[in-house]
Amino acid sequence: xxxxxxxxxxxxxxxxxxxxxxxxxxxxxxxxxxxxxxxxxxxxxxxxxxxxxxxxxxxxxxxxxxxxxxxxxxxxxxxxxxxxxxxxxxxxxxxxxxxxxxxxxxxxxxxxxxxxxxxxxxxxxxxxxxxxxxxxxxxxxxxxxxxxxxxxxxxxxxxxxxxxxxxxxxxxxxxxxxxxxxxxxxxxxxxxxxxxxxxxxxxxxxxxxxxxxxxxxxxxxxxxxxxxxxxxxxxxxxxxxxxxxxxxxxxxxxxxxxxxxxxxxxxxxxxxxxxxxxxxxxxxxxxxxxxxxxxxxxxxxxxxxxxxxxxxxxxxxxxxxxxxxxxxxxxxxxxxxxxxxxxxxxxxxxxxxxxxxxxxxxxxxxxxxxxxxxxxxxxxxxxxxxxxxxxxxxxxxxxxxxxxxxxxxxxxxxxxxxxxxxxxxxxxxxxxxxxxxxxxxxxxxxxxxxxxxxxxxxxxxxxxxxxxxxxxxxxxxxxxxxxxxxxxxxxxxxxxxxxxxxxxxxxxxxxxxxxxxxxxxxxxxxxxxxxxxxxxxxxxxxxxxxxxxxxxxxxxxxxxxxxxxxxxxxxxxxxxxxxxxxxxxxxxxxxxxxxxxxxxxxxxxxxxxxxxxxxxxxxxxxxxxxxxxxxxxxxxxxxxxxxxxxxxxxxxxxxxxxxxxxxxxxxxxxxxxxxxxxxxx
DNA sequence: AAAAAAT
Numbered sequence: 001x002x003x004x005x006x007x008x009x010x011x012x013x014x015x016x017x018x019x020x021x022x023x024x025x026x027x028x029x030x031x032x033x034x035x036x037x038x039x040x041x042x043x044x045x046x047x048x049x050x051x052x053x054x055x056x057x058x059x060x061x062x063x064x065x066x067x068x069x070x071x072x073x074x075x076x077x078x079x080x081x082x083x084x085x086x087x088x089x090x091x092x093x094x095x096x097x098x099x100x101x102x103x104x105x106x107x108x109x110x111x112x113x114x115x116x117x118x119x120x121x122x123x124x125x126x127x128x129x130x131x132x133x134x135x136x137x138x139x140x141x142x143x144x145x146x147x148x149x150x151x152x153x154x155x156x157x158x159x160x161x162x163x164x165x166x167x168x169x170x171x172x173x174x175x176x177x178x179x180x181x182x183x184x185x186x187x188x189x190x191x192x193x194x195x196x197x198x199x200x201x202x203x204x205x206x207x208x209x210x211x212x213x214x215x216x217x218x219x220x221x222x223x224x225x226x227x228x229x230x231x232x233x234x235x236x237x238x239x240x241x242x243x244x245x246x247x248x249x250x251x252x253x254x255x256x257x258x259x260x261x262x263x264x265x266x267x268x269x270x271x272x273x274x275x276x277x278x279x280x281x282x283x284x285x286x287x288x289x290x291x292x293x294x295x296x297x298x299x300x301x302x303x304x305x306x307x308x309x310x311x312x313x314x315x316x317x318x319x320x321x322x323x324x325x326x327x328x329x330x331x332x333x334x335x336x337x338x339x340x341x342x343x344x345x346x347x348x349x350x351x352x353x354x355x356x357x358x359x360x361x362x363x364x365x366x367x368x369x370x371x372x373x374x375x376x377x378x379x380x381x382x383x384x385x386x387x388x389x390x391x392x393x394x395x396x397x398x399x400x401x402x403x404x405x406x407x408x409x410x411x412x413x414x415x416x417x418x419x420x421x422x423x424x425x426x427x428x429x430x431x432x433x434x435x436x437x438x439x440x441x442x443x444x445x446x447x448x449x450x451x452x453x454x455x456x457x458x459x460x461x462x463x464x465x466x467x468x469x470x471x472x473x474x475x476x477x478x479x480x481x482x483x484x485x486x487x488x489x490x491x492x493x494x495x496x497x498x499x500x501x502x503x504x505x506x507x508x509x510x511x512x513x514x515x516x517x518x519x520x521x522x523x524x525x526x527x528x529x530x531x532x533x534x535x536x537x538x539x540x541x542x543x544x545x546x547x548x549x550x551x552x553x554x555x556x557x558x559x560x561x562x563x564x565x566x567x568x569x570x571x572x573x574x575x576x577x578x579x580x581x582x583x584x585x586x587x588x589x590x591x592x593x594x595x596x597x598x599x600x601x602x603x604x605x606x607x608x609x610x611x612x613x614x615x616x617x618x619x620x621x622x623x624x625x626x627x628x629x630x631x632x633x634x635x636x637x638x639x640x641x642x643x644x645x646x647x648x649x650x651x652x653x654x655x656x657x658x659x660x661x662x663x664x665x666x667x668x669x670x671x672x673x674x675x676x677x678x679x680x681x
Numbered sequence: 682a683a684a685a686a687a688t
Contacts, residue, residue: 283685310687333687340687363685457682481684507683528682 130197132253132302139197139300150296151204175212178609179409183219186210193222195247201297202243210243211236213413217387218244221351226405227387228609231413237355238293241387245277245327245351246294249303254326255348273325274348275306280332280372281355282363284309284485285492290355291329303327310334311485318343332360332368339376346378350385354404357390358397366396373404381406392531410609422541423549425573427564430552435524436468442522442550443474443502450519451495454504455536457525465524466504476502507532515539523551530563558582 130139177185186193189202189210210218213235220227221244231237255276279294281287291307298305306325308317310333317334321343328335328344338344352373354360360369372378386405390397401408430438443452456462459480466478477491477500488508494500496515507527518540527533533551540547553564561583568575 310685314687331686333685335687337687359685365686368686459683508685 129304130300130302135253137195137197137250137253137302142300146299147204150292150299151206174414175216176412177216177220177409178412179225180407182216182409183223183225185215186218187215189243193219193247194243195250197250197301198243198247198297201299201301204299205296207239211239213237213240213411214243216409216411217241218247220409220411221245221385221387222248224385226385226408227411228393228401228405228408229387229389229411229413230391230393231389231411235413237389237413238290239297241279241351241353241355241389242290242294242297245353246297246301246303249276249326250301254302255350271322272342273306273321273328273344275325275328275344275346276348277327277351277353278335278346278349278372279327279329279353279355280335280360280369281329282331282360282365284311284331286356287329287331294327294329298327305329308334308338310337314338332365332372335372336368339372346372346376349378352378352384352386352404354386354388354390354400357388357400358392358394359390361396361400366400369400391535412609423537423547423571425537425568425571426548426550427553427568427576427579428550429554429576429578431554432556435552436465438552439465439522439524440472443469446520450501451498451515451517452502452520452522453495453515453518453536453539454502454522454524455527456504456506457527459506461525462504462506466502469502469504474502475500476504478504479508480506481508519547521547521549523549526551526553526557526560528559530560530567533560533564534567553579555582558585 130137132138175185187210189199189207191199194202213229213231217227217229217237217240221241229237229240231240255274279287279290281290287307287309291305294305303326304324305327306317306320307329308321309331314334314337317338318341321328321338325344330338335344339346354369360366378384381404386408388397388401388405388408428438439454446452454465456465459482462478462480466476469476477494479488479491479495483491491500491503492515495503498517504524521537521540523533523536527536537547537549540549553561557564561579565575565579565583568579
């Protein structure tokens with residue numbers, strides 16, 4: 001991978017790779033917003049942007065031997081001292097926050113550790129794990145205990161027995177791919193292109209057929225292409241990036257560690273990790289979820305996944321990383337922290353994944369993300385592969401895509417829930433004062449099968465409603481941002497495993513969480529943003545199953561009435577007449593019906609490859625998945641679409657952009673004349 | 682209004 005990289009200047013190397021305790025050899029910290037693109041803080045004195053990856057080919061980089069040899073110092077330098085089998089208590093405690101208990105769940109696989117180092121021929125991780133030896137992948141022995149933990153027996157933990165079935169319904173999910181030379185999708189988990197070891201892990205996890213996202217993403221990523229995918233969590237996107245990344249990793253082995261002084265000697269006294277894959281996601285729950293998946297598919301392989309996030313003891317995370325870290329799943333803040341501490345270097349990154357990118361931006365992570373991607377030692381765009389996932393594709397995400405991706409394939413995956421009709425949506429007119437009793441009616445009649453997720457708008461309401469339900473002898477619990485991390489995890493776990501099949505939640509649980517078996521979502525309070533509604537109901541009907549979504553609607557929600565009607569129609573749901581009449585009453589916004597401007601419902605997921613259209617037309621560049629939009633992929637505007645189109649993001653907002661034709665189907669309803677859509681904000 | 686995140 002280092003081939004063809006230019007040499008950086010030496011001072012650059014030194015400042016970047018200086019042992020952590022050393023004097024701060026770098027220039028004063030430059031805040032991200034004052035920084036030019038590609039000019040990281042360590043690029044003193046106007047060094048041209050050779051990219052941080054220049055740091056690779058330092059003279060002292062003693063690569064040249066085989067990978068394993070060069071890599072060895074990265075891994076468990078302490079060797080046997082750490083190796084142990086006494087960590088197993090984790091097994092009982094593990095459920096959620098691994099760090100809370102001192103050691104991440106990977107422990108069990110770590111076994112004796114005695115095989116480390118030795119003659120330097122192998123990058124061994126301990127007797128339980130696989131190795132990369134003499135240019136070959138040598139999977140570790142089976143570990144029944146770990147296997148049970150990772151893949152589950154499906155007995156007492158319903159959350160594990162249920163990993164994505166009913167695949168036939170997946171096929172309803174439309175996918176549109178665009179870009180230059182889009183590789184043909186695959187239809188099976190087979191070799192080629194996938195690695196055999198990965199396939200065996202996929203089998204262990206009982207995945208049978210790739211989901212639509214995976215069908216496309218696997219060949220795209222394995223073909224070395226960058227990817228921008230608009231997809232939600234339930235679509236199987238985690239596998240969509242993990243499968244190809246791990247498959248490649250199994251076949252090509254570890255990268256050489258830089259900064260290594262030959263003979264397996266450590267250069268510098270800090271142990272620093274050099275992951276080859278980095279996955280960024282916005283929340284702790286999400287990174288944990290991704291990490292759990294990564295552990296499954298990395299089972300018995302040489303690849304060691306790690307997870308870091310805030311709010312947990314950093315010491316144990318540091319120790320975990322020291323033992324080897326090939327695939328790192330992280331929240332941005334904590335990762336920056338670790339980079340600042342000099343414990344993680346990104347020079348070896350081959351794969352960068354930004355998951356739920358829109359949400360990360362919503363949460364104000366852009367500075368950290370830009371710092372990580374552009375302001376540290378991450379290889380340049382050309383020298384890494386970058387995959388971005390986002391439920392929506394608004395302007396700021398387009399900018400990120402423009403800056404972080406190269407000649408990417410754009411993938412648009414239909415809404416899992418609403419569009420594919422997996423979810424039956426019911427809207428009931430309920431005044432605030434009647435909500436409790438109506439809720440009780442529903443809970444009584446709905447029976448006890450499956451899990452019920454109830455969304456409310458405020459934390460106080462979450463508490464009081466769950467108290468109320470408990471008083472009414474319903475097994476309920478609550479999750480919201482004022483509860484401690486531990487309480488949240490516990491609530492979620494109780495919900496997952498069915499001991500508390502009713503969960504009252506605020507928006508904290510609206511997005512991203514993948515909880516199987518949620519059969520009913522109740523919007524006790526409707527959100528003001530229809531996108532949030534879509535995400536909420538998307539907690540049910542997941543993995544191709546069906547679900548029911550009930551919403552309590554009254555005049556206080558008339559702000560979303562227009563979007564709600566559009567959404568119901570698009571999803572071929574019944575539209576109650578009171579909605580229409582309330583819509584006719586007018587919502588007081590003027591302009592187009594709901595006053596939502598262009599950022600209508602279409603933004604939820606529906607997206608198009610902006611590169612195809614000359615300008616971004618609508619201010620936010622979002623579009624709908626409307627009607628016939630899929631098949632056609634009408635106007636790619638010739639092959640020059642990308643190169644030429646890219647700079648146009650600054651785009652006009654003035655309406656003209658619909659021209660592309662994919663709106664023809666007209667299901668979008670009202671692309672009416674409004675001008676600046678973004679005025680809505 | 683709520684949520685999230687490095688401390």
